[in-house]
Amino acid sequence: MDIKKMLVNDRVKPYLLKARYGIEKESKRVDLSGNLAKTDHPKSISMRDDHPYIQRDFSELQMEIITPVTETLEEQFNYLAAIHDVAYRSMGNNEMLWPLSMPPQLPEKEENIMIAKLKSVENVLYRQTLSNSYGRRKQMICGVHFNFEFGDELIQALFNTQSEIKDYRHFKTEIYLKATRNYLHYRWLFTYFYGASPSSEKNFFEEDSLNEAVRSIRNSKYGYTNSDDVQVSYSSIQNYLSDLSSMVKRGLLSEEKEFYSPVRLRGGHHVSDLADHGIRYIELRNIDLNPFEPYGIGYEQAEFLHLFLIYLLWKDEGENCDEWVKMGDFYNDIVALEHPLEHTQFEIEAKNMIDEMEHLAAILNLTISDTLFVHLREMLMDPSKTLAGRLYKESEKSSQGQVATSIAKENYKKLWDKPYQLTGFTDMELSTQILMFDAIQQGIQVEVLDRQDQFLKLQLKDHVEYVKNGNMTSKDSYVSTLIMENKTVTKKILQQHGFRVPKGKEFNDIEKALRSYDIFSTKPFVVKPKTTNYGLGISIFKEGANYEDYQKAITLAFKEDSSVLIEEFLNGTEYRFFVLNDKVYAILLRVPANVKGDGKHTIEELVIEKNRDPLRGRDHRTPLEIIQLGELENLMLKGQGYRADSIPKVDEIIYLRENSNVSTGGDSIDVTDEISDDYKKIAVDAVSALGAKISGIDLIIENKDVPAANNNAYGIIEANFNPSMYMHTYPYKGKSRRLTMHIIHYLFPELLQSQE
Amino acid sequence: MDIKKMLVNDRVKPYLLKARYGIEKESKRVDLSGNLAKTDHPKSISMRDDHPYIQRDFSELQMEIITPVTETLEEQFNYLAAIHDVAYRSMGNNEMLWPLSMPPQLPEKEENIMIAKLKSVENVLYRQTLSNSYGRRKQMICGVHFNFEFGDELIQALFNTQSEIKDYRHFKTEIYLKATRNYLHYRWLFTYFYGASPSSEKNFFEEDSLNEAVRSIRNSKYGYTNSDDVQVSYSSIQNYLSDLSSMVKRGLLSEEKEFYSPVRLRGGHHVSDLADHGIRYIELRNIDLNPFEPYGIGYEQAEFLHLFLIYLLWKDEGENCDEWVKMGDFYNDIVALEHPLEHTQFEIEAKNMIDEMEHLAAILNLTISDTLFVHLREMLMDPSKTLAGRLYKESEKSSQGQVATSIAKENYKKLWDKPYQLTGFTDMELSTQILMFDAIQQGIQVEVLDRQDQFLKLQLKDHVEYVKNGNMTSKDSYVSTLIMENKTVTKKILQQHGFRVPKGKEFNDIEKALRSYDIFSTKPFVVKPKTTNYGLGISIFKEGANYEDYQKAITLAFKEDSSVLIEEFLNGTEYRFFVLNDKVYAILLRVPANVKGDGKHTIEELVIEKNRDPLRGRDHRTPLEIIQLGELENLMLKGQGYRADSIPKVDEIIYLRENSNVSTGGDSIDVTDEISDDYKKIAVDAVSALGAKISGIDLIIENKDVPAANNNAYGIIEANFNPSMYMHTYPYKGKSRRLTMHIIHYLFPELLQSQE
Structure with a gap:
């Protein structure tokens, strides 16, 4: 099998960069001073052991973020960012994530490191076993696992170029085995560039084993590794599996999953899947948390890994497989234990490999970031530009702990900056972003079926729900939304049901x-x-x-x-009632764009001041809109005898618009608790008469303190089948109403049952 | 109470023509020779005794058409026409409706007149009683009942101009009583213009009671009236009711509803409602079938009645109510028994009344047809222009029976002309028209909520369904239609469920x-x-x-x-599968616009010939579209080496279009029975994967004789959430599939249950 020739085949080339990715990233929760948190895993996150996105690793303090499988790195990093948003904001205001693989100062007594309080007894017992074998300190090392699968179209195209191996699964397994062996052999290159655990904090080592800083404690023999007796062959899948099971039989491993190789072969969820299905993907586990990236791994770094794997597939390997892998361990340990500012002793090999990789990218027409090779060469020439080098140098000014704490704080600030947004998906509608946030928090799998169209697939176990625009769901019937879309029909039906309509x-x-x-x-x-x-x-x-x-x-x-x-025309105040499944969850009063005088500032100054509110922005990307001072507003001022440079009196309210839309700078004021139940019943009954389950219904109420049953007390203006939700969640004034969460509980009632 | 003054009040004027109308119209079923039909009421019409639109009157042969209440005469006549369409086409090809009030030749033996075979024993017994009291012959007289209600806004406005009567219901009742008494007094005027039963056919009278033709047998003492002893006062609602109940007690009437006054006072469904609610509307019963109108009553005639009632409300009445009414009976009998071509002896009074009515219409700004008064004056000056006069004159040439038969045939032709249309609603979408037809036939109440928007309300007892565009219903969820609307999302979901999509x-x-x-x-x-x-x-x-x-x-x-x-791109033939509630009801093959050569005619001639098909028309008003010979078609011909004046060989198919849309002249061919179940299952399962209940799903099938399970046997192109239905019902070739009826049974499953 001449893989080199196969890769440059024209039938293969279009698919070379096709792949599927997944990331698992652990980090420790710390308080705002950088000390290990003393709290439990946040309650706002669904506590299921099988939460698809946010779990606990060994310790209760170790938050593990798991991305869904995606077919592009862009999507992968979108999810990574989004799940971080959810994790951060779920922890509350007093905690942050530690940005280093090596833990902050640990408790003196190892037993004070809290094992994860999982529901499954089995899972807790397993952690107990690990604790006994490796000690709890080592378990506190964190890292990133990068799951990688070559695109099926690529493997298929490769398979079709040859006739040597007849069985497709067998062929695929051989492909992965070659890449894996070469990865194990050459992984020192990655350790050089991206190793990022130069020093440990207090109480990590029982006695100081390392006197000097290194590139990566975690990837060295001082890291979290199996005992030296654990040796597994990568020569074939049969050998790999039989070695693994013999290790378990001999008691060197408690279970197969305790095998901590830098590359784990994956056939599915269980090791046994390998035997049945062959290798489906590989899990790269030798990745230190990148302290300089808010999510622990950088985009360019992931691109490097992808390219590196294609390169390793292409590159010749040694004849004796096991020897080749073993040599890799040896080289890697050397590089891992080099001083972070020292040139590596494999510099020439590294330079050659970079040149080869770049050449390969060129002949295969692979499109990758322009800067990747620039950065790699910079790091090669100047070790202080590697991750370990940078961290070490910065730490010299204060300490590694202080540097880590201040990085954590910056991330914390950034992730709390716009709490209504979901990073990675900020081009989507605000209500959809908030819904996705809640779904992720509740452990519901979120797939974006059509991003421009705000089309989501939500899944909890076997239960699938499709949602568009945050609240167009399977719960409403088609015709009820068509009724709401048509003002004449809406009015006729409401009238026939005895409601007052104009x-x-x-x-x-x-x-x-x-x-x-x-x-x-x-x-x-x-x-x-x-x-x-x-x-x-x-x-x-x-x-x-x-x-x-x-x-x-x-x-x-x-x-x-x-x-x-x-x-x-009905006199009175217009209120928006948000009705969901026969209940009013929020009532909003919308007030036209306005400022309140203080006797000192001009209207223009007051507008500028009011616009400073971080909730105000443009184009529905924020819960409130910037107040304009354009033609319409100036006309409106003129009508009241003002100009933009007039100075209104103390407490005088100046309206800048006739209409009360939030989209033209209006204020949204939650009044849910101020409207009496009889009006809520009118809203609920009217929505029900329209056959609808989710609706924003607008009532004109002349005086909310007068009973709804009074003659002409109210009138219904219209019902909206896609009512804005974010304006209730982030109102200008009043209580926030998390409508998206109610939608999720309505779609997935089993969530509430499982909490009981 | 000075009604004259009240009516000209500016607060009253805007509402003067507000009213609600309803028509009941009986006619006898006859065969195509004009003989009484020997068949039962058509089985295709729901046989419920309480069918809202089509019932049987006294005899099994007497079809009664009942319109819903409407607020305009336009709508009223739309329904009248539509229900006639349904009645006619439900009777089948061998029957028609007799256009005269007087029956065609009756059987010699009275007992051969079949009493309606109703389900309710009570209803049959009542007809038995009537048969004993009046004889079956008289029961065969047919007519029109015109139900009339003054608009509530009008009565309210009138009520507000006075303070004499404090109780609104009482006021309303007085209004109707005055109009009624005057109607009874002056109804001879209507009999003059619109009386239309000059002669009887064989076996109607046991012995020839009338030697000469008259204006209206039906409205004379020879018509269907109570015995002379039955006398009821209209002086007040109390007197009316107590007189009625005393008539029943004395055995002069079997029930209150047997009181056959030319005006029946209505409070609701039952006579007793009058006591509780007062008069809500009145039923004018003195209307002969108008032989010259396909639906038994003309629009102008109805306008006359409306204006006449306003006029009678305005006009002074005699002081002694009972005397006044009795005089009316006397006058009417005189006019009814005048010869049809004779001037009436009340000509001067009639002229004065017409002048007064026209004057009143002018001062009240009432908008009515320009021709109404022209026609009334013509009829007054020339009795041969009255209905009775016209019918009498035409009959002189042959016989009344022959004239009636040929009128019936013309109506028959007209109502069968475009069986895919529903008269009165032809501006609506074809599928909606067909659905309305089926709903009316099934006895489901149909209300058009928004005509332009094809929005219907269907009701069967308490069960209400809203339908837009014929198949947008409460059965589909909102999100499933949004899924189908989005090709990318549709494909993703189908793919995730294992279907082949491009x-x-x-x-x-x-x-x-x-x-x-x-x-x-x-x-x-x-x-x-x-x-x-x-x-x-x-x-x-x-x-x-x-x-x-x-x-x-x-x-x-x-x-x-x-x-x-x-x-x-998938190779093969595209089929449209119509899936409803997990079943395939129709499969259509669409073939691009084409003609088939005969070796003699040019392509242009063949196109003209093919376009003669009455199913072909323009703008989706017919099931198939006219084939064009425009720029695109000529280009397409050129590409094949033809021109419009080329003569194709015998049986050669010439395609005029690349695309197969029916809307560009394509042929629709039903192939439902030719496609095997495995492909149907694919269609059903795919629609189900999309969560949809009603969908037109397009499959490309390479070879329909190859099993669907074969590799790449099919591919799914798209699913449509508002699939055309009429193209399956009126295909160019193949079996008709009445999808609208399946929709109705799906929406109202109780219809099928009640048939069992």
Whole structure:
């Protein structure tokens, strides 16, 4: 099998970079001073042992972040970032994640290192066993595991170029075995660049084993390794499995999964899957936490690993497999224990390998970051630019612990900066981001089926739910949303069910509308196009209208739509009721864009000040919008006898807009607890009459202290089938309502049952 | 109470023409020769005794058509027409409706007139009683009942102009009582214009009671009336009710409902409702079938009745109520028994009344048909223009029976002309029209909530279903339709469930799409914009493509949409599977617009010939579309070496289009029975994977005789959440599939249960 030739085959080339990735990343929870946290795993995170994204490793303090499998590194890092957001904000304000593989100062007594309080007795017992074999201190070392699978299309294309191996699974296994052996042989190169555990903190070593800083304690013999007796062959999958099982039989390993090789061969969830299915992917385990990346591993670093694996597949290997692997261990230990600022003794080999890799990338047309080889060469020439070198140098100014604490604090600040956003997915709608956050926290698997379209697949065990735009779900029927989309139909149905809606008529003919002047002229009424939603073409006559104005309004409305509604105008305040599964979860009052005078500042200054609120931004990327001072606002000011440079009196409220939309700078004020139950019942019953389960229904209430049963106490304006949720969660004033979480519990009621 | 003054009040005027209407119209079923039918009520119509639209009256042969209550006469006549369509087409090809009030020749023996075979024993017994009291012959007289209610806004406005009567219901009852008494007094005017039962046919009278033709046998003492002893006062609702109940006690009436006044006072379904609620509306019963209107009553006639009632409300009445009413009976009998071509002896009074009515319409600004008063004056001046006059004159040429038979035949032809349409609603989508037809037939109440938006409310007893576009219902979840709307999401989900979909990728970036050339270049593939549906921007490469063509195709597609799909192209034939509730109900093959040569005619002539099919029309108003010979078709011909004036050989098929859409003249061919169950199962399972209940799913099948389980036997192209239904019901070739009826049974499963 001439892999070199196979890789440059034109039928193979298009698929070379096809792959699937997954990351597991452990780190320790610490308090804001950098001391190990004394708390339990955060309760807000679902405590299931099989949480797909956030688990505990050996210790209760060790948070493990697990990404889903993705087919691009971009997606992989999006998830890594997003799950970090969830982990951080779930820990609360007083904790952060330690950015180093090596733990901060440990308790003097090893038994004070808390074993993870898992639900499964078996899982706790296993940790007990590890604790006995390796000691709890070593278990506190953290790292990154990088799961890597060559794209099936790639393996298939490679398979088709040869006829030597007839069985596809066998072929695939051979591919992975070669890459693995070479990885084990050459992994010292990775250790040189990305090793990042130069020193340990107090109480890690019982006695100081290492006097000098190194590149990677974790990847050296002082790290977390099996005893030297544990030897497993990578010459074939049969040998690998039989060696493993003999190690277990001989008591050198408690279970197969205790085998801590830098590369673990994976067939599926269990070691036995290897025998049945062959190798499906490999797990690279020799990755120290990168202190300079907020998520413990950098994008370029992952790209390096991918390219490195293709290179290792291409590169010749030694004839004696076991010897070749063993030599790798030897080289790696040397490099791991070199001083971080020292040039490596394999510098020439390293340079050759980098050159070869770059050449290979060129002949295979692989597209990778422009800077990768620049950085690799820089690190090679100047060891202080390697991760270990950088960390060591920075620590010289203070101490490694202090450097780590201040890095942790910076990450902490960054991850708390915009709590309404989910990093990695900030181009999506805010409500969808918040829903994804909650789903991740609850241990529900989140797959983005269509990013532009806000289309998610949520899965909890076998239970799948599809969600679009955060609240378009399987719970609402198609026709109920179509009813809500159509104002005339909504009104007819509500009226037939005895609710008060503004009386009115739909016109498809301008002449007929004009002839109906008599019916509307003397009462408050509004003329509006049937479907437009942006306020265009709407005229309000609060005290009736003369025929001329009536005619103008109708002409205006017919310019926007071929159907026009003329409706009774209802006096009062408009409230948005968010109804979910026959319950009101939030009520919002929306107030037009405004500022409050202080007798000192101009309106313009007050606007600038109010816009400083981090909740205000642009284009729905934040819960509130920047207040503008454009043409419309200036007109509105003029109408009130003001200009932008006027100075309003103390406590005087100046409105800058007629409309109360949050999207034009309006304030959102939660009033859920201030509205009485009878109005909530009206909202719930009306939504139910429309056959809907999720709806934002707008009620005009003349006086909320008057019972809803009173004559004309309320009127229903419209019902929205995709009501904004984030504005209830991050209101300008009042209590936050986590509607996305209610949606999740509605979609997955089993979550609440399992908590009981 | 000065009603005259009240009516001209400005607060009253806008509402004067507000009203609610309902029509009941009986007619006899006859065979195509005009003889009484010998068949039972059609089985295709739901046989429920309480069918809201189509019932049997006294006899099994008497079809009664009942419209729903509407607020405009336009809607009223739409329903009247639509229900006639359903009644006619349900009777089958061998029957029609007799257009006269007087029956055709009756059987010699009265007992051969079949009493309606109703389910309820009580209803049958009641008819038995009537048969004993009046004889079956008289029961065969048919007519129209016009139910009329003044708009609530009108009565409310009138009520508000006065303070004499404090109780609203009482006020309303007085309004109706005045109109009723005046109607009874002046109804001779209506009899003059619209009386239309001049002669009887054989065996109606046991002995010839009438030697000469009259205006209206039905409205004379020879018609269907109570015995002279039955006298009821209209002076107050109390007197009316107590008189009625005393008539029953004295055995003059078997029940209150046997009181056959020309005006029946209605409070609700039962006479007793009058005591509780007062008069809610009145039922005018003195209307002969209008032989010259296909539905038994004309629009102008209904307008006359409305205006007449307003006029009668306005007009002074005599002081002695009972005397006043009795005088009316006397006058009416005189007019009814006048010869149809004779001037009426009340001509001067009639002229004055018409003048008064026209004046009133003017001062009240009532908008009515311009021609109404023209026609009334014509009829007044020339009795041969009244209905009775016209019918009498036409009958002179042959016989009344022959005239009636030929009128019935014309109606029959008209109502069968476009069996896919529902008269009165032909501006709506074809599938919606067919669904409404089926609903009416099944006795489901149909309300059009929004005509332009194809939004229906269907109701069977308390069970309400809303339907838009014929198949958007409460059965599909919102998200499943959103899934089907999104091609990328549809494909991902189908793929995850193990179905074969064309492999491919979505691109949002033209550069990335270009870079993926290698992946697609060598295999058949298609480039298409993500959301467009009209074939714009689609390029198909059946044998791969060079880079230049690839680039062109991608640029083209990105012009149509910001997202572009590049997909594997599947070879085979595309079939549309219509899946409903986990079952395939129809499979359609769509063939591009084509003609078949005969060796004689040019392509243009063949197209003209093929377009003669009554199923072909324009703008989706017919099941098939006219084949065009425009630019595209001529190009397509040119590509094959033809022109429009070429003469194709015998049996040669000439295609005029590349695409197979029915909307561009394609043929639809039902192949439901030709596709094996394994493919049907694929369609059902795929729709189920999408969570959908109603879907038109498109499968490409390479060879339908090869099992679906074979490798690449099929591929799924897309699933449609609003699949066309009419194309399956009226295919170009093959069996008709009444999908709308399946939808109705799916929405209302109780229909099937009640049939069992």
